[in-house]
Amino acid sequence: MADKDSKSQADKFRDLARELETDESPERFDERLKRIAKAPPKKERQDDKEGK
Numbered sequence: 001m002a003d004k005d006s007k008s009q010a011d012k013f014r015d016l017a018r019e020l021e022t023d024e025s026p027e028r029f030d031e032r033l034k035r036i037a038k039a040p041p042k043k044e045r046q047d048d049k050e051g052k
Helices: 007-017 026-036 046-050
Strands: none
Touching: none
């Protein structure tokens, strides 16, 4: 068995991520996530309007 085949799946994933020059910055992740996943504005519930 070759050394490359003995790597775990996680190690293979990490190697590929490095090869693709991924960025592990949480700030950058949040920035990218906000570009693709926009939540609709929250609707005010009727109970909130009545002060309950």
